[in-house]
Amino acid sequence: MKKDITIFMFIDAMGWEVLKGRTFLEELLPYRQPVGMQFGYSCTAIPTILTGERPAEHKHLSFYYYNPEDSPFKMFKNLGLHYLPSVIMDRWRVRHQLSKIVKKMYNFTGYFEMYAMPFNRLHYFDYIEKTDLFVAGGLSPTPNLADLLVKNNVPHSISNWRLTEEQNIEAMIDQVKQGDIRFAFLYTAAMDGLLHRVTKDGKEIQEKLDWYAGKVEKLVSAIKEHYEDYSLFLISDHGMTTLTGTQDVKGKIEGLGLEFGKDYVAVYDSTMARFWYFNDKARTIILEALAEIPQSSILDEEYLRKHGVWFEDKLFGETYLLxxxxxxxxPCDMGRKALAGMHGFAPEHPDSMAAFLGSEPINDQEINWVGDYFKVMKSRIEKIAAE
Ligand SMILES: [Zn+2]
Known part of the structure; x- marks a missing residue:
């Protein structure tokens, strides 16, 4: 039996449109195609890729959802932190330190940040990413990639997302040099932050791609020394859409005379707002106001079902404004200021498209949507296990 290795390298926000007109590993990875994004905000993509399921199944659509009973932020309710000067309390470092305290208190192992959610609102909400999504059981009860690898007893390596991408790449090269693993998932995420800052048109993007290309070439030469054959796939979750304008949705809703927490609650992500109503009057008033907000649309049930984000129990809200x-x-609950680039818009838009690059063609599966990567990973893992 020939010893081979299959590596899936994830590059956050390496969109199809980001690669357009640029050079990036054409010889090593000649098989490439655009891939549909999963509808949703930042925390949707990874769970979808690691399970091959839609948010309706794995439940990760956005960080915040209404659930005051189980809110890990209950302690903030009476602390009065929102009375403190916002110049201090809204600083990223202050919120990051407070997030770390909450994370430690509850033993959360996932990516946990409270972002810019106001302190006097936090206690209405629960936070979805409490566990490490990459380890076995991380998306339980939905099986994830690690569960699949353990079940099939395949020697593998999955990056530690807490490390820098450079550390992760070097760690993977070291693993490859040992020659024991047969399957790997290499996680890199710095491209996302860069694109948020400089957009897909930034001159820094080609430099960054060249940097990845150098690392991938180094990885491949290590593979060639220690394995007889390999399959390498570069995958991403979405692209990046350049800022064209802003809307103060929050300000408009808060000017309606309704009481937050009594009449309704809302979460304002960067690209969508979600609403829960506690009486019919609030529902009517808010729906009327939302219909008047320019450059936005209220998503209907058909659209939500099509994208796998329809929840019978209205877990993520009754109304979605996109x-x-x-x-x-x-401003929104993720940050006070809009960023130069953002993702989380309609998956149908070209800038939302993710990218799949392969060292070999995938003939037995179609890859239309990012969740389809999982099918490819699964069939590869089962093939290794059957040897
Ligand atoms: Zn991002």
Whole structure:
């Protein structure tokens, strides 16, 4: 039996449109195609890729959802932190330190940040990413990639997302040099932050791609020394849409005379706002106001079902308002200021498209949507296990 290795390398936000007109590993990875994004905000993509399921199944659509009973932020309810000067309390470092305290208190192992959610609102909400999504049982009861690898007893390596991408790449090269693993998932995420900052048109993007290319070449030469054959796939979750305008959705809703927590609650992500109503009057008033907000649309049940984000129990809200591609909600609960680039718009928009690059063609499966990567990973893992 020939000893081979299959590596899936994830590059956050390496969109199809980001690669367009640029050079990136054409010889090593000649088989490439655009891939549909999963509808949703930042925390949707990874669970979808690691399970091959839609958010309706794995439940990760956005960080915050209404659940005051189980809110890990209950302690903030009476602390009065929102009375403190916002110049201090809204600083990223202050919120990051407070997030770390909450994370430690509850032993959360996932990516946990409270972002810019106001302190006097936190206690209404629960936070979805409490566990490490990459380890076995991380998305339980939905089986994830690690569960699949353990079940099939395949020697493998999955990156530690807490490390820098450079550390992860070097760690993977070291693993490859030992020659024991047969399957690997290499996680890199710095491209996302860069694109948020400089957009897909930034001159820094080609430099960054060249940097990845150098690392991938180094990885491949290590593979060639220690394995007889390999399959390498570069995958991403979405692209990046350049800022074209902002809408103060939050300000408009808060000017309606309704009481937050009593009449309704809302979460304002960068590209969508979600609402829960506690009486019919609030529902009517808010729906009327939302219909008037320019450059946005209220998503209907058919659209939500099509994208696998329809929840019978309204877990993520009763109404979803989605902004037009390029238009961000400012301020929002993720940040006070819009960023130069953002994702989380309609998956149908070209800038939302993810990318799949392969060292070999995938003939037995179609890859239309990012969740389809999982099918490819699964069939590869089962093939290794059957040897
Ligand atoms: Zn991002």
């Amino acid at each position: 902004m037009e591609p390029g238009v961000q909600i400012e």
